[in-house]
Amino acid sequence: MKTSNPVLARLGQAAERERSGYAQPGPYGYGQPGVPQQYPAQAGYPAAPPAVTPMTLDDVIVKTVALLGILGVSAAAAWVLVPDALISAAWIGAAMVGLVLGLIISFSRMANPALVVAYAVVEGAFVGLVSKAYETAFQGIVLQAVVATFGVFFVMTMLYKARVIRATPKFVKGMIAVMAGLFAVMLINFVFAIFGVNTGLRDGSPLAIGFSLVCIVVAALSFVLSFKEVEDGVRMGLPQRYSWTAAFGIVVSLVWLYLELLRLISYFQGDD
Template sequence: MQSKNPVFARSNEFKSGGYATFDAPSSGRGAPPADASASTLEEWYRKPSATPTQSRRMTLDDVVVRTALLGGVLVLGAAAAWFANVGLLLAIGAALVGFVLAMWAQLSKKVRPGVMFAYAAVEGVFVGAISHAYSSLYDGIVGQAVLGTLGAFAAMLIAYKTGVIRNSPRFTKVLTIAGLGYLVFGLVNLAFAAFGGTSVYSAGGLLPVLVSGFGVVLASLFLVLDFDYVEQGVRNGLPVKESWRAAFGLVVTLVWLYLEILRLVAILRGDD
């Protein structure tokens, strides 16, 4: 069972098969046997390594710290774009560059913290520009969207940890189909609006609320996949460097969730 967050789906390290499914590390001591037991893995990690930092296993604290670092850079980029009041063209350019950087970080077999930080900075410019544009129309909307994002994150984390929502093959399959459908819908809607049509989100009535609300729920549920595969990574005893990949996946999902909530709040306030 693979995570459908593209960051984790690309990485063998976060599969449930454990560290025995990884490519052999470059520490000079090779990978543990495919049938290694927990005690064998413990002994393997204690062996001398050409790169001592790789002998330490990833912990939840490592993921939290790196998520905070990437999130901090994103917030700084957003603040810079906000106060500079960057234009729409620069915002679109930042979004495209951010997409390329995200794909680079995702598709690379090597963990690339530098690329991840670059993504956070560039994506922050896009988020800051979009947030400023919405704020000029609806006072206080950014604070509402931030609180909504934090609330959704906390709710999904509690639901996951208490077992109310758990990952499963069926859950992953349904969420994947829904995510792909939502992506196709978004691209079609964008193309339709670009050629003079009316966007679903500006059509008025209940439909925009339902569609945007679906996007918020979908992004929130993807957090469950992220939590599950972070937990799998910690349980499988990944090297500490893999915490960067886990943190990056969470940041990508949180940015998506924030933008969906921002749009939903704007639609709701526009109907007042």
């Protein structure tokens, strides 16, 4: 089964190697040709492969809800426990750790539930601290951003289910290129900000508003990639643990969309 998603392709290859790590069945079953299956381990002959439970859509939904729950608890804990004087340093640290974990998970060839859960914990702390800073400046903004985020997610789910938006190979390649470009721009802007250089991308100017709108549109469309990844993973019969990787992709898009909506809404709050 071919897929245009390079990450899913790597996972599919790893899963296929896992399934094919056993000898093909001979006339008596699995093992060397001509050797009865009642002696599978004798003389080093491999035994029959164990049954592998494939991932399902329900698995992905359960894992996604679980990760969002972990992220929410971590965010609430960080909001309450981290002193105001340490918020900036703490959220920068959490952002860097979350970025490293996210890259490891994204480029890993094997599903690692422990890393995915660790990411949810760290990213939850980051989201909680950023949300607290915004809520302190603009009361009620967090609730608005949360409602808007899940509203966009619901709309994208309906559009994908109705096949209004399709994850064609060209769409997938284009989205990957655009997201890589946006990531590079945001990283460069972050480095400039550390040295006190204002690029105008995050200061509430018309340029900043336009950039946030672009990010929001791309973040919303990234759900299409996640939905396609889930669909292809189920169709390819990937092992159940890969549902953690699929859920991770959805959570990453939700967090990105939420943060961009939070920032955009803040631009229109005014000076009270």
